[in-house]
Amino acid sequence: MTTTASVDLTIRDITADSPDSVCTTDLLTAPWDVDTSPGYGPGASMDDTIPTTAPRQGELPQEYRDASDAELDGRIRAAKQTLGDRVVVLGHFYQRDEVVQYADYVGDSFQLANAAKARQDAEAIVFCGVHFMAETADLLSGADQRVILPNLAAGCSMADMASIDQVEECWEQLAEVYGTEPDAEGRVPVIPVTYMNSSAAIKGFCGRNGGIVCTSSNAETVLEWAFERGQRVLFFPDQHLGRNTAKHMGVDLEQMPLWNPARPLGGNTEQQLDDARVILWQGFCSVHKRFTVAQIEEARRDDPNVRVIVHPECPMEVVDAADEYGSTDYITKAIAGATEPTTFAIGTEINLVQRLAAEYPQHRISCLDPIVCPCSTMYRIHPGYIAWVLEQLVAGVVENRIQVSDDVAEPARLALERMLAAKPKA
Numbered sequence: 001m002t003t004t005a006s007v008d009l010t011i012r013d014i015t016a017d018s019p020d021s022v023c024t025t026d027l028l029t030a031p032w033d034v035d036t037s038p039g040y041g042p043g044a045s046m047d048d049t050i051p052t053t054a055p056r057q058g059e060l061p062q063e064y065r066d067a068s069d070a071e072l073d074g075r076i077r078a079a080k081q082t083l084g085d086r087v088v089v090l091g092h093f094y095q096r097d098e099v100v101q102y103a104d105y106v107g108d109s110f111q112l113a114n115a116a117k118a119r120q121d122a123e124a125i126v127f128c129g130v131h132f133m134a135e136t137a138d139l140l141s142g143a144d145q146r147v148i149l150p151n152l153a154a155g156c157s158m159a160d161m162a163s164i165d166q167v168e169e170c171w172e173q174l175a176e177v178y179g180t181e182p183d184a185e186g187r188v189p190v191i192p193v194t195y196m197n198s199s200a201a202i203k204g205f206c207g208r209n210g211g212i213v214c215t216s217s218n219a220e221t222v223l224e225w226a227f228e229r230g231q232r233v234l235f236f237p238d239q240h241l242g243r244n245t246a247k248h249m250g251v252d253l254e255q256m257p258l259w260n261p262a263r264p265l266g267g268n269t270e271q272q273l274d275d276a277r278v279i280l281w282q283g284f285c286s287v288h289k290r291f292t293v294a295q296i297e298e299a300r301r302d303d304p305n306v307r308v309i310v311h312p313e314c315p316m317e318v319v320d321a322a323d324e325y326g327s328t329d330y331i332t333k334a335i336a337g338a339t340e341p342t343t344f345a346i347g348t349e350i351n352l353v354q355r356l357a358a359e360y361p362q363h364r365i366s367c368l369d370p371i372v373c374p375c376s377t378m379y380r381i382h383p384g385y386i387a388w389v390l391e392q393l394v395a396g397v398v399e400n401r402i403q404v405s406d407d408v409a410e411p412a413r414l415a416l417e418r419m420l421a422a423k424p425k426a
C-alpha cells in the first residue's frame with residue numbers, strides 16, 4: 001500500500017484491500033450522506049452518546065453537496081482570494097489534508113486561538129476544528145471579529161462529557177463534603193481545573209470559582225498553581241490527562257478518585273473524597289483511548305529501537321509503557337529535532353501522524369494503532385462546508401457564527417489569563 005499524507009486517500013487504499021481495516025467505510029462518504037441526524041458520525045468517536053444540547057447543523061445547500069472535489073477547490077480558492085485579509089482560515093492538526101490545504105495557520109487549539117488573536121485585521125475567522133476551539137478563538141479574538149465553525153455538528157465527544165449542569169451539581173456536592181472555608185495555610189478546599197478541551201461554560205465556571213484552564217503542554221505547571229491555592233483539585237473533562245499528569249508529579253493513584261456524574265458523590269465515599277488530591281472527571285477522548293500496551297509491544301517487536309511517543313490523553317498504562325509522552329506540539333518538536341533516521345511509533349490522531357510521516361521522509365513514522373480511525377468530530381468539517389461559509393461571507397452573510405455570551409466570556413477569559421500567568425517552578 002502506498003503511504004500518502006491524506007487520510008482520505010489512505011482509507012481508500014486500505015478499504016480496497018481489506019474492508020474491515022477501518023472503523024467504518026462510511027468515512028469515505030461526505031458528512032451530509034452519513035448524518036441522517038447530525039451527530040458524531042463515523043470514526044473513533046462514533047459510539048459516543050450525542051448530548052441533547054449539542055448544536056445541530058442545518059442542511060448544506062444542494063449545490064455544495066453536488067459539487068465535485070475540483071469544483072469545491074476552485075470555489076474555496078476564489079472566495080479566499082476575493083476576501084483577502086478580511087478572512088483568516090485556521091486548521092487544526094487533526095484535520096485531514098483536504099481541509100488543511102486551505103488553512104492560513106495550522107496548529108493545536110491554543111496555538112490557533114492565539115493565531116486568531118494575532119490577526120486583528122481579519123473580520124472573519126473560519127475555524128476548521130471543533131466547537132470548543134471556535135469558542136476559545138471567540139474568547140481571545142477582537143470584539144468585532146466573527147468566528148465561524150463551518151459545520152456546527154463538529155463537536156468534541158470529550159468536551160461534551162462534562163456539561164455545565166453536571167459540573168455545577170458536582171460542585172454543590174463537594175461543597176457539602178468539604179465546606180467552603182480555607183485551611184490554616186489559606187488554601188481553599190478544592191480548585192477546579194479544566195482542560196482546554198471543554199466548553200466556554202466550563203471555562204467560565206472555573207473563572208468564577210478560583211479555577212484555571214490547562215493545555216496538554218502545561219498541565220503540570222497548572223496543577224502546581226492549583227495545589228498552591230487549594231487542598232485538592234477537581235480536574236475535568238479528561239481523566240487520563242489528569243491522572244497521567246498528577247501521577248508524574250507524585251500523587252498516589254489512591255488519592256485520585258473518579259467522579260461519575262450519574263452517581264451521588266460521583267460514586268465515591270466521603271472518606272475517599274476526604275483523602276483525594278485530584279478528583280478526576282470520568283471523561284476521555286475516544287481517539288486516544290484506542291491506544292494499547294499491546295500495540296506498543298507489537299511496535300517494539302517490529303523494531304526494538306523504535307521510539308514510542310504518545311499523547312497524555314492516552315490511558316495511564318499506555319503512557320507508562322511508552323518511551324515518552326507529550327502534547328501534539330511536543331510530538332511534532334521531538335520528530336523535527338531527531339538528527340538521525342529514526343523509527344517512531346506515535347500515539348495520537350492519524351491525520352497528524354500521516355502529515356509528519358510525509359514531512360519527515362528520513363524517519364519511519366507510523367501510528368501505533370494499525371486501524372485508521374480518525375477523530376470523527378473533526379471529520380465533520382468537509383470542503384463543501386468551507387466553500388459554503390466563505391461564499392456566504394463574500395455575499396456579506398455570516399453563517400455559523402460562534403459567539404460566547406458576555407456573562408460566560410468574562411470569567412472564562414479570567415481562567416485563561418490565570419493559565420497564561422502560571423509559571424513553571426524554577
Ligand code: SF4
Nearest residue numbers: 156157158285287375
Ligand atoms: S481528538 Fe479527541 S479531544 Fe480532540 S476533538 Fe477529537 S474527540 Fe475531541
